[in-house]
Amino acid sequence: MPTAYDPTDPIQLRDPYAIFAELRTAGGVHWCEPLSGWIAVDWASVQTxxxxxVVFSANRLLPVHERLSEENRATAADVLRWLSLWMVFQDPPNxxxxxxxxxxxxxPRMVESLRTSITEITSDxxxxxPKDQPVDFFTEIxxxxxxxxxxDLLGVPRDRLAEVKQWSDEMMLFIGSSRGVDNKYERARHGACSMAxxxxxxxxxxxxxxxxxxxxxxxxxxxxxxxxxxxxxxASMMMIGNGAQETTAHLLTNGLIALHQHPDIAAKLAADVDGLIVPAVDEFLRFDSPVLSTGRLxxxxxxxxxxxxxxxxxxxAMLAAANRDPGVFASPDEIVLEGRVNGHLAFSKGVHFCLGAPLARLEGQIAFRHMVERFPHLRLAEPLDTIPWTNSLVSRGPLRLPVVLEGA
Structure with a gap:
């Protein structure tokens, strides 16, 4: 029998790919007891x-409500009111x-109009x-x-970013976190009501x-x-605010970790950033997806x-697992900057393909260009095995990433 997948295991949170490969060899779909549901780990099953x-519904909130205790059900009502209006939890035709x-x-047209603004924000x-001393790349960049x-997109003053992010994190406790979080429903209600x-x-x-x-x-x-x-x-503002920050943040952190672990790839990218930055960002998305999974009913x-x-x-549907399927991607555990067919599922696929994909790609291209051009010797300031990973079935990435921004 293959090793069981446990989303609460710190080791598997940090690196689930060996478990996914073992499971995939035994079959594309498995029952996962800790999740009380199935997990799909091969590309074909995830794509399906x-x-x-019509078979795998995104409208999966009602069973969540029905499983709650009477006390939690009342607390969760204010959260479900808003989540039920999120586009990502609805099926056609609505x-x-x-x-x-x-x-x-x-x-894409609107996103391209933001190129100058994003470049200025990144540079600033x-x-x-500070240079030559540790800084938390995850938080600060x-x-x-x-x-x-x-x-800027939602018209929210930038000085309110921290509290909006806190509210978003609280709301995500309802839908994205594994078990074992205290007061998750009360905290989620606070976040939802505050954002509203x-x-x-x-x-x-x-x-x-x-x-x-x-x-x-x-x-x-x-x-x-x-x-x-x-x-x-x-509700749409909540959804956009949530989806446009955390996932892009983990694209940047996971990609930076990949460059740290593969200095030859970092050198190759730096030597031809104009020619390789676009495929590099998609390869980072495939290699270590910032979204672990998406749920269906x-x-x-x-x-x-x-x-x-x-x-x-x-x-x-374990998007991260599908992106390492050797039946679709040659040498899936390697980073390939040239010649890789862009078939990854990091942004999902079909009617729920991520609306913000062009924006995430542009932010990634601009940020990684700054990294390799301005800080070619950027290095981690803490061993990877001591850094905790996000306890979530949605977001995938580190909770902190201390680095030293050494220049040329």
Whole structure:
């Protein structure tokens, strides 16, 4: 029997790929007792899960509510009110309607218009850090860069980033963390209610004084003669604020760790940053995905990976595992900057393909360019095996990443 997958094991949190490979050899789909659900670990099964919404439903919140105790159910009601409006927890046709609205605001053309701003933010952040002494790259760069970008996008003052991030983390305790977190439902409610209050104030302000910005366009955009409701606007702002920061932060930290562990790749990238930066970012996404998994609920009985799954079962599509499937990627445990076919699932696939993928890619390209050009001798200031990893089924990356920014 293959080794069991345990998402609470610190060793597996740090490096799950050996377990995924062992499981994949034994079959693409396995029951995971700690999760009370199935995990899909091969590329074909993961792709099936994320591209077949009629069978694998993204609307998986109702069973969560039903499993809660009466006390927790009342506490969680305020969180579920908002999560139920998130596009990522909806199936077509309502998912299609919401995505049509948001894609008029968040799209490749809009992202490209942010290139200068993102470059300036990145440069300013690196300029403000001490050199030749340890600094937490995760907090000071990886979280702050996408944080400032999304705060600007949503019309939130940058000086409120820390509290909005705290509220987002609290809310994610409800959907993203493994078991064993104290007061997770009360904390999640606090985060949800706090964000809702702030975003409602910002929406009211934009209605009175419209700006030439993304938030105003979200408020005023019409599709088939209709706009989003105020609750849908607030929920979408929550979703964007959550999704646009943590995952990009872990793209940066996981990619930096990959460069640290593969100095030959770092040297190759530095020698041809113009030619390699675009494929490099996608290879970092594949090699160590910043999103570990995405969950679905079985809408009907089905077979997957040789297993019989029943209506109501939960399945976790392990995106990180699929991205190391040797049946799809040659030498999957190696970083290949040239000639790699871009078939990774780090941004999922199908109707739920990440709306913010172009923004994450651009932020990654700009940040890694700064790293290799300005700090070619950047090094970790702490052994990797002492750094704790995020306890989450969604985000994948370190909780801290002390580095020394040594220049040329």
């Amino acid at each position: 899960v994320v591209t077949t919404p 998912h299609t309607r919401l995505r049509r609205y948001l894609s008029t605001v968040i799209n 952040l690196f300029d403000g850090l 990886a979280l702050t860069l996408p944080g400032y970008v999304v705060m 209050e702030l975003f409602r104030e910002l929406i009211d302000e934009r209605r009175v004084r419209p700006h030439d910005d993304a938030l105003t366009r979200m408020i005023t955009t019409e599709v088939d003669g209709e706009t989003l409701t105020e609750d849908e606007l607030i 079985l809408a009907t009985d089905t077979e997957l990976g040789g297993q019989r799954l029943k209506e109501g079962d939960r399945v976790f």
